[in-house]
Amino acid sequence: MDTTARRRAFAVGVITTALVGPTLVVTSPAHADPISETRAIRKAVTLTGVREHQQAFQQIANANGGTRASGTPGYDASADYVEDKLTAAGYTVTRQPFDFAYYQLLATPEFQQISPSAVTYAEGIDFADMAYSGSGNVTAAVQGVDLLLPPGPTANTSTSGCEAGDFAGFIPGNIALMQRGSCAFGLKAANAEAAGAVGVIIFNEGQPGRTDTLFGTLGAPAGIPAIGTSFALGQELANTPGLTVRIEVEAISEIRSTVNLSAQTSGDANNVVVVGAHLDSVAGGPGINDNGSGSAAILEIAEQFKRLNISPRNQVRFMWFGAEENNLIGSSFYVSSLSEAELGRIRANLNFDMIGSPNFVRFVYDGDNSAFPVSGGATDGPQGSGEIERIFRDYFVSQNLPSSETPFNGRSDYGPFIAQGIPAGGLFTGAEGVKTAAEAAVYGGTAGVAYDPCYHQACDTFANNSNTALDQMSDAAAQATLLLAKRNLTRKPLVDPAQPVSATAGASVGGGGLHPDHGEEVAR
Structure with missing residues (x-):
């Protein structure tokens, strides 16, 4: 897990x-x-x-x-x-x-808006580190990458950050703001890093069921800090002129x-x-x-x-x-x-x-x-x-x-x-x-x-x-x-489907106890 x-x-x-x-x-x-x-x-x-x-x-x-x-x-x-x-x-x-x-996280990640307003976001609520995020403490301007706002009618409509061409005109030294969609988080982060981004923010896509804060994984170690946010926060960031933020992730990723x-x-x-x-x-x-x-x-x-x-x-x-x-x-x-x-x-x-x-x-x-x-x-x-x-x-x-x-x-x-x-x-x-x-x-x-x-x-x-x-x-x-x-x-x-096991050992009174869930979202 x-x-x-x-x-x-x-x-x-x-x-x-x-x-x-x-x-x-x-x-x-x-x-x-x-x-x-x-x-x-x-x-x-x-x-x-x-x-x-x-x-x-x-x-x-x-x-x-x-x-x-x-x-x-x-x-x-x-x-x-x-x-x-x-x-x-x-x-x-x-x-x-x-x-x-x-x-392995070594410290609680931090995410702050520096300008135009001073806002400190809550880790685990407003944002979360992406597993295999790189380490870094960066403060930079935020630049949206091929965002689809409002979102498309169905999941995976957005291709934000999925192609190197999405970063045409991207300013090296900025933080890339990308939207969940049709490709892996790791691919988005790799493309952003190759384009000179110093950090990555990926927000949820926006359709029903795809609005909460992202707790995702890049699937492999990255060289720059990466976090996930909710659709609402991502949209707010995308619509904020002159936005500068600070991201700090201290982790071992190797x-x-x-x-x-x-x-x-x-x-x-x-x-x-x-x-x-x-x-x-x-x-x-x-x-x-x-x-x-x-x-x-x-x-x-x-x-x-x-x-x-x-x-x-x-x-x-x-x-x-x-x-x-x-x-x-x-x-x-x-x-x-x-x-x-x-x-x-x-x-x-x-x-x-x-x-x-x-x-x-x-x-x-x-x-x-x-x-x-x-x-x-x-x-x-x-x-x-x-x-x-x-x-x-x-x-x-x-x-x-x-x-x-x-x-x-x-x-x-x-x-x-x-x-x-x-x-x-x-x-x-x-x-x-x-x-x-x-x-x-x-x-x-x-x-x-x-x-x-x-x-x-x-x-x-x-x-x-x-x-x-x-x-x-x-x-x-x-x-x-x-x-x-x-x-x-x-x-x-196989000839006939297996017959259900009767609950002869007393009523099955629970819902399973949240068995360890080790699949992680790497593709979307």
């Missing part, structure tokens, strides 16, 4: 597929009892074991500036820790290096290197279950819930597979992804590195991202899109994801624990998998979404308060945790991992 939670409201990263090909069928042996079958692994995967790994992540963050973000020493130390634990357990660990665009980690069990390499979690935090905190919780849980599960000498039918590939907080870069890189044949061997993906939120709800990804339909119809999610959802929901029923569905929209590391038609599922206990009164009545906790009040903040520490949630969700993760490891998994041609 991007470096500030506020960018998430403008994301366009919903991943959908129109899968009409194979579907996952999970076949259980006759008279199989999943609860008895998984009792040993659930007993072995302890809260104490998971918390020990989280404590190690906290100590790593403490020793490395309070962060475990990809591209920092804190992430490198986290990866070393996971590798050491896996190696000690008997695994062979694979590191997959990759480069990515790193961005290409860095990081790694994904993987370790796999024995079992049929033609039938692989990928069990994943992202290992990185945001730059602004240690990330012990997001996502030290999921990372610690699957590390504990991997260790106990070895300790119990489990010989699975299907190969389980445990994975810790880097740069998830930078828009799913690690998982996207991994999936894109696989051949068509290798992708075809992956039968399912399980994803665990934030499973210890202090004001939790037991959320299960809505694999069949029954509670949270996505655009395009019932087949937008890979068929078979409903089967994975059912495994989790049935487990919670067996434990007399309510569970609720959360949107299955591709906005965590399972996204690149479902984009390739691979069935997926997972668990989540809530982020910055606010717990409703109905949810509090079912799950306890405090209505009107975020599921994780420390989401993406420095206070996401070892203390930012619900032992109850972490214990229950770790057991559910162990249950699903073992069942998919042992079951006959086939990919049969």
Whole structure:
């Protein structure tokens, strides 16, 4: 996910597929009892074991500036820790290096009108830095670039800043004022920089739904400061004669290197279950819930597979992804590195991202899109994801624990998998979404308060945790991992749409808790 939670409201990263090909069928042996079958692994995967790994992540963050973000020493130390634990357990660990665009704000951005009036604009309300903005403190005249005012009747009518020719007559040393539209923000900024602009302001386009302050990304590091504003403010700036403004952004914006980690069990390499979690935090905190919780849980599960000498039918590939907080870069890189044949061997993906939120709800990804339909119809999610959802929901029923569905929209590391038609599922206990009164009545906790009040903040520490949630969700993760490891998994041609999962585990009382939304608006 991007470096500030506020960018998430403008994301366009919903991943959908129109899968009409194979579907996952999970076949259980006759008279199989999943609860008895998984009792040993659930007993072995302890809260104490998971918390020990989280404590190690906290100590790593403490020793490395309070962060475990990809591209920092804190992430490198986290990866070393996971590798050491896996190696000690008997695994062979694979590191997959990759480069990515790193961005970290070092101070609150500033934006002021100097003349003809003195106005100070509020960061996060009137304007926001563009992710991958360059650093700089510039004061200069503002010059509009091919603006379309009033805006066209439909979205993406404006081509402001999309072509080098738009800057004919642009005065080097000015700040370029551009309008959202038909090309990427990064292209606009690059064209402005090439024309001699010392800063960039991009305002929303102006049609319904495209008027709020932009929280966008340039997609790659820029050399000049860049901010986004609302349509109203942009129009006001465009219509102000003799306008001079000051923009200050202090940030690190550069290409860095990081790694994904993987370790796999024995079992049929033609039938692989990928069990994943992202290992990185945001730059602004240690990330012990997001996502030290999921990372610690699957590390504990991997260790106990070895300790119990489990010989699975299907190969389980445990994975810790880097740069998830930078828009799913690690998982996207991994999936894109696989051949068509290798992708075809992956039968399912399980994803665990934030499973210890202090004001939790037991959320299960809505694999069949029954509670949270996505655009395009019932087949937008890979068929078979409903089967994975059912495994989790049935487990919670067996434990007399309510569970609720959360949107299955591709906005965590399972996204690149479902984009390739691979069935997926997972668990989540809530982020910055606010717990409703109905949810509090079912799950306890405090209505009107975020599921994780420390989401993406420095206070996401070892203390930012619900032992109850972490214990229950770790057991559910162990249950699903073992069942998919042992079951006959086939990919049969799809005949009928998947049937919705009935809410047998109590009413789905919530709206999904704002699952981490890592798609960022780069194109418009």
